[in-house]
Amino acid sequence: MSALPPERRTAWERVQFARNPARPKTLDYIGGLIERWVELHGDRAHGDDKALVTGIGSFEGRSVVVLGHQRGSDTRENLVRNFGMPRPEAYRKAVRMMETAEKFVLPMICFVDTPGADPGMQSEERGQAVAIAGALYALANLPVPVVVVVIGEGGSGGALAISTGDRILMMENAVYSVASPEASATILWHDATKAPEAAEKMKITATDLLGFGIVDRIIAEPPDGAHADAETAIRSVGSCIRESLQELDADYQTDRGYDEGRLLTARAEKYRRIGAWHEDRPQLTEAYRDIAEA
């Protein structure tokens, strides 16, 4: 696709990599890394959302809960998976799985790969905003280690809702953005065709986000991208997850399980640090004076 060496790929090229239908998806990572996998279904209230896969299994000998957005490889599968766009049931299923993780002290692994939460009428009727907020809140209170891997496209609140863990790992050609490049271009310039420009301006690549302190680590992909050598990509993801879990064990594991207070405080602090602002002593600056006099 690109003649440029990997480190010089543009943001828009990476968007194409992230969306490549042949790129490994959540179920591929589960297939390669999770043994004794059991998928669990349903939010116990309305339905089972196939855009978000959840279940339990064994990662290198330890029991874990796994969540992940699931896109399809073709149109037929994408219709079943709603193109990886979760509806409210998905987030309520995620919260249910977090309760299981807490109860049985199981670390959680989340795979992020969605264009965003479903923006349809029925999703609004069933409380899409409240469902996403609920998942964020449950994750902020979940006293087990959570490792997140952005494997493809991290789109907006629909991605964030299962992403606020203790470690955020991001694949080299994955992207993560406040809104998809197309939506960003529409919002900013009323022109979706300017998506490539939006992709550059919005700073959505793994390198950008590592620099911002938003992701913790970049997972290298095979030279031609994860889709060109899925097996190697999956193996790299596995070893990075292992290292992250080991780090979290070293920091928070005690004789009686995880140190919940320290883990949750550290997680809150991790997100508290994210932001960019100027701070004056509370007094009227030039700008305010101009306004006051205007």
Place this chain on the structure above:
Amino acid sequence: MKDWFRRHHPPSFQAAGENNREIPDDLWTKCPGCGELLYQRELEVNDWVCARCAHHFRLRAPQRLAQLTDEASFEEHEAGLRPADPLDFVSATESYQEKLDQARKKAKLSEAMVVGTARLNGCPIVIAVTDFRFMGGSMGSVYGEKLVRAVDLARERRLPVLTVSASGGARMHEGMYSLMQMAKTTAAFAQLGRERLPHISLLTDPCTGGVTASYATNADVIVAEPGALIGFAGPRVIEQTTRQKLPQGFQTAEFCLQHGMVDMVTPRRELRPVISNLVQLLCGNVRVAS
């Protein structure tokens, strides 16, 4: 209108005087609800609610604070925080710095979020109000930081938190920093909750996107103003995606009440007694400052 709050710190917004009117200069205002021409002075007396059709006009943050909190009780905090430009956002048509300058002039605020302490029917609270006129009440780094510091203050002094939201969601111009404010504010409110301090959220017109999908609905009680637009995706996005016309009343506060997303829809006039009663009841068995 002059003395409704004390200035312990110089405020981030211009408080008193002629520039502080919702719709300046005109003596008459056309109601967007019923089309009636309303006399501005009467509207003010009526808390910016149309006497004929009960349409609730949008309030700016200073007006909201004046309407909701006890007279001269509001004390602003964190007024010194100003937005940075972490993406160096410049495009052919506009830069973030230019947008911010315009917003400051238009809204007469330094940011979309104003936080501080106040009293509500005598109860001390921490209050955080969004102003929709500042870049659509969008949540960027300063919005998130002010809110988190307000929550810290509430934890330190053991005070309940009232948030009043009117926002289009995350601010595009700060990119992922903006999205992460959803995580940041949620984490802070989760800490508040673990310490058994209440969060009451008042949703006002309009409230969509990342604000509705984070702290604004992670509350012990969610109150909505009549007619307020509340949702995740905005109506235009839904119509574009589904190519369907939305039915009348879709995503209104009343619709959200019917679908179980908010606890109550409360007219502006009744907000103060209703919210102070809630705060007192919730704090019946926990220690809070008095």
